[in-house]
Amino acid sequence: MRTVNLILPHSWEELSERQLLFVSSLYLQGLTRNAFLTKAFICLSGLRILxxxxxxxxxxxxxxxKKGEKAFPMSMGEILDFCxxxxxxxxxxxNFSPLPVLAGRKALNTLMYDACFGQFISAMVYYNQFKDPEQDRHxxxxxxxxxxxxxxxxPDDIRQEDFACLPLHVCYTVFLWFGTVMNVISRECPGLFRETSDDAEPVSLRExxxxxxxxxxxxxxxxxxxxARLEMWRVLYDMDEKARRIKEMNERLEQYGRV
Structure with a gap:
């Protein structure tokens, strides 16, 4: 029996630029979970369906x-296992590896270590305002x-028009990238993010x-x-420390009563 060697990436960091763009396009297609994973598997493994x-x-x-090899069969059960x-x-x-250059402009460090706090705030605002790919492209x-x-x-001269002509799935990789940054921030600075419940009142972005x-x-x-001009992570760590101290003080006050 002939063996076909299928090599797949195991993390976002391992995706090639072409693979990242394809995965980004899948996110915009409104696919079911199985359809998303099936298309991703076929692309990432370098297969062509006949x-x-x-x-x-x-x-x-x-x-x-597969390029350079003979055709071979695969059952749906086998496909789902690979998916x-x-x-x-x-x-x-x-983890994430953004496109290094977009519209002729170089990307920030993957976790924004070279960004100021003002940049982070601007990115967070635009990230949260992008809800509908058709209406919120700007x-x-x-x-x-x-x-x-x-x-x-x-902040007054970001020249966003440089990106208006790029395909949506290309720019959407940036949305996926900043989402990763926010995940890392929530892990590194847990004091900045309070736990939410279903009956909790939503807090506005402005607040x-x-x-x-x-x-x-x-x-x-x-x-x-x-x-706003300070290093982003320096400010975030400082805020996290202050938030932690305030939380500890409030917990002690609740435990022993206010004086």
């Missing part, structure tokens, strides 16, 4: 070909402009941003511009 199928209705058999190796594409992300372009800055950070600035400036609005 016309026709045989076998029974419950477990049909399809024919595939499980692509489930990381639909799970919680803490917010996605702005997110791209923040993550691929034209030079020294200037969240004001709370962040108030925490680090101690309600001194004259310091906000200065804080």
């Amino acid at each position: 016309l026709g199928r045989y076998g029974d209705r419950e477990n049909p058999v399809y024919r595939f070909r 499980r190796k692509c489930e990381f594409l639909l799970e919680y992300r803490e 917010f996605l372009d702005k997110l791209c402009a923040v993550m691929y800055p034209p030079g020294h950070w200037n 969240n941003i004001h709370a962040m600035y108030n925490l680090v400036t101690e309600h001194d609005i004259t310091k906000e511009k200065e804080v």
Whole structure:
């Protein structure tokens, strides 16, 4: 029996640029979980599905070909087994390799270690405002402009129009990327994110941003511009430490009563 060696990436970091773009396009197609994973498996393994199928209705058999090799059969059951190796594409992300260049502009560091706090706030705003790919494309372009800055950070001149002509799935890779950044921040700075329940009142993005600035400036609005220019992670770690101390103090007050 001839053996076919199928090699698949195991994480987002291992995706090639072509694979990343394909996966990004899958996210925009409204696919079911199985359809998403099946298409991802076929692409990431470098297979091409051939016309026709045989076998029974419950477990049909399809024919595939890999470049430079002869065609071979694979049952639907076998396909679904391989699809499980692509489930990381639909799970919680803490690693990512963004496209290095977009619209002729270089990407920030993957975890934004070279970004200032103002850049992070802008990215967070545009990330949260992008809800509908058809109607909110301009917010996605702005997110791209923040993550691929034209030079020294200037919030009044991000030149988002540089990205307007790019295909949606290309720019959507930036949305996936910043989502990964937020996942890492929530892990590294747990004090900045409170647990939510189904009956909890939603907190607006504006209130969240004001709370962040108030925490680090101690309600001194004259310091906000200065804080915006500081290194992003330095500010986040400082806020997380202050939030942790406030939480501990409140817990002690609740335990022993207010004086």
